[in-house]
Amino acid sequence: MKIASFNINGIKARLNALGDWLDEAQPDVAVLQEIKSVDEAFPREMIEDRGYNLETHGQKGFNGVAILSKLPLEDVQRGLPGDDSDTQARWIEATVVGKQAIRICGLYLPNGNPVELNADGSPVAGGKYAYKLAWMERLRARAEALLAEEMPALMAGDYNIIPQAEDASRPEVWRDDALFRPESRDAFRRIVNLGFTEAFRSRTHGPGHYTFWDYQAGAWNRNDGIRIDHFLLSPQAADLLLDCQIDKDIRAREKPSDHVPIWVELDL
């Protein structure tokens, strides 16, 4: 079973690019981020005409996630638990049953910039960085609950986290950024260290592997990228891991997203 994640940066602007990639990559399941659409306006036909079931969790203008699958999507849940006042559409999960069942979570973790800190180094309450760190604490709680199920499960998406210096072409320019600050990376590690396998790094080592290149400053042409889209696998899912790759070439096409797809192949 091939499961992919792709931050498409707007479904309406990505109809052709997404359709072409689906036709070629043929994922069995894909989680999408930044659909930037309300559910009613999502162009379902381009997904469903290709034989996929589709569940969306959108909002107006920004954010928004979706999950599509050639097999039925069961027990769909929208929204990350832990804060009923959070109206941002950043989380969707569903179960897909292949040889066995797997719980698949798609996420769009908050960017967190600008970083605003108090004199004691704590994030300013109500600020975007505080929201990012609070969201990651809720993610950790959901991750713990997933592990307790002791079944194949994964959390995939745009984490907006550069895990290590080798995951950025120019790590020095990211030093004080919400994607790379110690608090952000610590929070990411606290989740991974609960017992997840970061799929890409379990198979590929060394620098130069990115999933995002900014539209600005010729970042793609200079290969000035960062690796911020990740798959975290529960132990039971990690046992099934056959492959994990980044579809880098997508970034060179017409009207691309600023992210490229990443996928895992599981023995499911």
Next chain:
DNA sequence: ATGGCCGGTGGAACCGGA
């Protein structure tokens, strides 16, 4: 040459992204 963008909203600039 170290600057350079893009999508959505709403119908012009502005917000958000990373």
